[in-house]
Amino acid sequence: MKPRCALCDRPMLNPAxxxxxxxxxxxxxxRAGLLELARKRIGRLSLPSVKYRRPEPQENLNLFDEDTEQ
Ligand SMILES: [Zn+2]
Structure with a gap:
């Protein structure tokens, strides 16, 4: 299931x-200028957390990386 845009209801790869x-x-x-507002944390806007791939594989920690937002 791909996420759907809350504004235009089209499927997308990654929410902005x-x-x-x-x-x-x-x-x-x-188009709606939400990126600017989200960077300033106005209202309920937020930027989705980006998941980084760490260069060194640590299998035990990877289990936690899936659930950890920060
Ligand atoms: Zn849209």
């Missing part, structure tokens, strides 16, 4: 902005 728990796609977010 979250309104509360609702994902918004990059095009709508840019």
């Amino acid at each position: 902005v979250l309104i509360g728990a609702l994902p918004v796609g990059p095009k709508c977010a840019r």
Whole structure:
């Protein structure tokens, strides 16, 4: 299941902005200026956390990486 944009209801790969728990796609977010607002943390807007791949594989820690947001 791909997430659907809360504004235009189109499927997308990755949300650019979250309104509360609702994902918004990059095009709508840019058009509505949500990226700027989310960076300033206005209202319920937030930027989805980016998951980084660490260079060194640590299998035990990878289990936690899946659930850890920060
Ligand atoms: Zn959209």
